[in-house]
Amino acid sequence: MERVIIHVDMDYFYAAIEEREDPSLKDKAVVVCMYSNRGEEGGAVSTSNYIARKAGIRSAMPCRQARSLKPDAIFLPVRKQFYEDISARVMDILSSHADSDESFEKISIDEAFLEISQNCAGNFEKAIDIGLLxxxxxxxxEKLTCSVGIGPNKLIAKMASSFKKPDGMTLVKPEDVTDFLSPMPVKKLWGIGKVTEEKLQQMSIETIGQLAAYDAQELIAVFGKNRGTWLKKAASGIDETPVTEKTATDQIGRMASLKEDTRDNGEIFSLMNELVDDVIKKAVSRKVSFRSVTITVIFSNFRMATKSRTLNHAVSDKGILHETAREIMLQFLRESSMDFRRIGVRVGNLQQNIGQKSLFEYF
Incomplete structure (x- = not known):
């Protein structure tokens, strides 16, 4: 079976959220800044929309410089927690389309890899349908757009997602990898920085195709064995790194599929209890408490819904998590007549425990 990987990249995430929240910002240059303690004159650009980018504004640029480039732009402060909450919901949507929990890899607040080899049976045409979904x-x-790249590995999927931004989708089949990569400037190869780019230019290597054709031993002589070997393989479109689940620092969650689409309380709550137990064990191992509980349901028509509840104070008690999750799940069952396909349990607003043990740790 062919390996099929999707990379999803949210389009100008922070600025897009601000546009969604305030429609009057549409068609205006929007710049989201991480201000320093010096106020609006200090700090750096976190992100900007495409109108601002056309004026030359870029991430990490000093806010003062950005203002000089586009004085009529709308400058807004970063709202980190707000963006993280939206990211968590987006990631729930994305992970619901992966082969399994372990086949989903969040790599930043606004992008992730999914392996869908089983879901599409290795068929790249079916992968297009999953990408569109x-x-x-x-x-x-979420009323937000994203760009999707589909390829035979993470490297190609990542590069494909940037090919038609914003709101695009690019499919690169295994037989098309060489034609896709070869004409690109070498700096476009994911993983190449400014220093490596300059060294390659000194070697008269300007395109990825030229890098792929370069003698491997000469690359190793210049860059060392590991880096030289990687450059040769990456330029040839070879990437064997797996999509692997990573522990998020801002939340702990698990999702799993029911044995079959169902509304049977016994089946649903049995699986939910397993997920709760796993989440609480992860919380205990990380020595954290949580203030928010979120339940996610993927229905039989593949539509997703989430419900959250914020607790009065941070806890790490299994009984409270079980009770809260059960109440939310019962609400889902009352409000919907559709069968459930997949469910998830997530805790957030994590706080590090100091000194005191939870009751669960004694058993």
Missing amino acids: IKNDVLEH
Whole structure:
């Protein structure tokens, strides 16, 4: 079976959220800044929309410089927690389309890899349908756009997602990898920085195709064995790194599929209890408490819904998590007549425990 990987990259995430929250910002240059303690004159640009980018504004640029380039732009402060909450919901949508929990890898607040080899049976044409479904789900639930890249490995999927931004989708089949990569400037190869780019230019290597054709031993002589070997393989479109689940620092969660689409309380709560137990064990191992509990349901028509509850104070008690999760799940069952396909349990607003043990740790 062919390996099929999707990379999803949210389009100008922070600025897009601000546009969604305030429609009057549409068609204006929007710049989201991480201000320093010096106020609006200090700090750096976190992100900007495409109108601002056309004026030359870029991430990490000093806010003062950005103002000089586009004085009529709308400058807004970063709202980190707000963006993280939206990111968590987006990631729930994305992970619901992966082969399994372990086949989903969040790599930043606004991008992730999914392996869908089993879901599409290694068929790249079916992968297009999954990519479109992801885009539609994100747009429907969060009113945000994303760009999707589909390829035979993480490297190609990542580069494909940048090919038609914003709101694009690019498919690169295994047989098309060479034609896709070869004409690109070498700096476009994911993982190449400024220093490596300059060294390659000194070697008269300007395109990825030229790098792929370069003698491997000469690359190793210049860059060392590991880096030289990687450059040769990456330029040839070879990437064997797996999509692996990573522990998020801002939340702990698990999702799993029911044995079959169902509304049977016994089946649903049995699986939910397993997820709760796993989440609480992870919380205990990380020595954290949580203040928010979120339940996610993927229905039989693949539509997703989430409900959250914020607790009065941070806890790490299994009984409280079980009770809260059960109450939310019962609400889902009352409000919907559709069968459940997949469910998830997530805790957030994590706080580090200091000294005191939870009751669960004694058993």
